[in-house]
Amino acid sequence: MRLSRYFLPVLKENPAEAQIVSHRLMLRAGMIKQAQAGIYSWLPLGFKVLRKLENIVHEEQIRAGHIPMLMPTLQSADLWRKSGRYDAYGPEMLRITDRHDREMLFGPTNEEMITDIVANYVTSYKALPLTLYHVQWKFRDEVRPRFGVMRGREFLMKDGYNFDLTKEDALHAYNRHLVSYLRTYERMGLQAIPMRADSGPIGGDYTHEFLVLADTGESEVFYDSAITDLSFGDRMIDYDDHAQCQAVLEEFTSRYARTDETHDEAVFNEIPEERRRVARGIEVGQIFYFGTEYSEKLGAMVQGEDGQRVPLHMGSHGIGVSRLIGAIIEASHDDKGIIWPEGVTPFHCGIVNLKQGDDEADAACDKLYAALTALGLEPLYDDRSERAGGKFATMDLIGLPWRITVGPRGLKNGVVELTSRKTGESVELSPEEAVRKVA
Numbered sequence: 271m272r273l274s275r276y277f278l279p280v281l282k283e284n285p286a287e288a289q290i291v292s293h294r295l296m297l298r299a300g301m302i303k304q305a306q307a308g309i310y311s312w313l314p315l316g317f318k319v320l321r322k323l324e325n326i327v328h329e330e331q332i333r334a335g336h337i338p339m340l341m342p343t344l345q346s347a348d349l350w351r352k353s354g355r356y357d358a359y360g361p362e363m364l365r366i367t368d369r370h371d372r373e374m375l376f377g378p379t380n381e382e383m384i385t386d387i388v389a390n391y392v393t394s395y396k397a398l399p400l401t402l403y404h405v406q407w408k409f410r411d412e413v414r415p416r417f418g419v420m421r422g423r424e425f426l427m428k429d430g431y432n433f434d435l436t437k438e439d440a441l442h443a444y445n446r447h448l449v450s451y452l453r454t455y456e457r458m459g460l461q462a463i464p465m466r467a468d469s470g471p472i473g474g475d476y477t478h479e480f481l482v483l484a485d486t487g488e489s490e491v492f493y494d495s496a497i498t499d500l501s502f503g504d505r506m507i508d509y510d511d512h513a514q515c516q517a518v519l520e521e522f523t524s525r526y527a528r529t530d531e532t533h534d535e536a537v538f539n540e541i542p543e544e545r546r547r548v549a550r551g552i553e554v555g556q557i558f559y560f561g562t563e564y565s566e567k568l569g570a571m572v573q574g575e576d577g578q579r580v581p582l583h584m585g586s587h588g589i590g591v592s593r594l595i596g597a598i599i600e601a602s603h604d605d606k607g608i609i610w611p612e613g614v615t616p617f618h619c620g621i622v623n624l625k626q627g628d629d630e631a632d633a634a635c636d637k638l639y640a641a642l643t644a645l646g647l648e649p650l651y652d653d654r655s656e657r658a659g660g661k662f663a664t665m666d667l668i669g670l671p672w673r674i675t676v677g678p679r680g681l682k683n684g685v686v687e688l689t690s691r692k693t694g695e696s697v698e699l700s701p702e703e704a705v706r707k708v709a
């Protein structure tokens with residue numbers, strides 16, 4: 271992409287309404303524009319990152335054997351009356367009436383709808399196990415929408431639902447989700463720690479929230495610092511192997527890590543003092559096993575091997591896709607701007623032409639652009655007639671991992687400058703070598 275033809279409305283000034291750094295940088299980098307409180311337009315740069323995250327989520331869900339689909343954003347009130355949640359959900363639910371006075375709502379989550387679908391089509395245990403998911407916009411009329419996309423009212427969520435014959439199978443689905451989430455967050459360059467959370471009115475011990483540690487996080491968390499040494503890495507996993515998935519769960523939940531709702535001071539105090547941590551975190555996902563509650567209410571029953579009709583064991587599992595962008599920026603920035611991890615960067619590399627209009631410099635930039643593109647990479651070429659300082663500031667603000675700077679002086683010696691956004695280090699190389707380093 272040539273910057274002269276792109277739409278990147280960067281702001282020079284710090285927007286007054288932004289209280290935290292990720293919100294500030296997303297506005298300044300021209301990624302989002304607020305439409306109403308907690309509702310945003312995704313401008314091209316923000317949209318690009320959003321799509322990258324969504325793709326990672328899809329790849330990891332499909333790898334785990336989960337099946338993508340898409341349910342609508344608008345749902346009928348009647349479906350929610352069946353589960354008893356239409357009234358229970360309260361003012362966070364946006365309720366709408368159509369021209370025929372039918373009551374509808376903008377979905378805050380999809381347990382009812384997916385259970386209704388499964389109830390309609392699945393009649394035998396032979397169709398199980400089954401995990402369906404979608405990535406769809408949700409609406410929750412949050413009392414205090416704030417921190418940009420972190421706590422929006424309209425936000426993008428991946429929500430998945432498992433349907434199993436037995437509790438044991440459903441707990442395997444739970445473990446499978448835990449593993450796939452660990453992989454997902456790591457690919458985004460994030461450490462998200464599974465923490466024991468509160469299962470709310472449904473009860474049971476089976477829920478974990480995934481938290482990214484950050485001072486600006488809204489949750490208070492308590493953990494044993496040894497947990498931050500764990501990483502999933504590139505190990506191979508057979509998602510059908512119950513024991514393997516269980517072992518990962520045990521490993522990643524073997525250390526004390528809890529949100530304030532489940533925090534137990536006595537247990538916490540058994541950890542050696544130098545490893546006790548009280549901090550703040552951003553909830554970027556949650557997994558849940560809740561048994562047969564929805565299946566019973568919405569009639570998701572199958573005939574088991576013995577011919578008896580039994581309700582399905584279910585769980586639901588969510589990832590806050592749009593919130594993750596805020597979390598990534600909170601975890602990865604400096605005073606000049608964003609520093610994108612390689613896996614999610616909107617463009618792989620920036621090209622800065624120090625003397626736009628100079629035949630040699632223009633030709634060298636065009637050549638670099640073509641070479642990077644031929645390798646399947648996406649460069650962002652700043653081909654505007656601006657001063658170098660302004661171009662550098664924009665590149666630093668939008669945080670691409672690499673910048674190649676091209677100018678007549680370097681070209682005389684056959685070199686360009688390659689700069690790492692993360693370390694700030696620059697080296698002079700031939701254009702060919704620079705391309706090789708970026709790729």
Ligand code: ATP
Pocket residue numbers: 379410412419420421422423424425426427553554555556588589590591592593
């Ligand atoms: P929170 O405690 O932050 O209100 P939640 O527990 O209500 O979140 P879940 O129902 O668990 O949210 O939804 C799954 C994921 O969706 C959350 O882990 C979070 O990452 C994301 N999410 C929830 N609410 C919002 C929101 N208002 N804006 C952006 N993302 C959200």
Ligand code: MG
Pocket residue numbers: none
């Ligand atoms: Mg909430």
Ligand code: MG
Pocket residue numbers: 553
């Ligand atoms: Mg929560």
Ligand code: MG
Pocket residue numbers: 479553555556
């Ligand atoms: Mg939650």
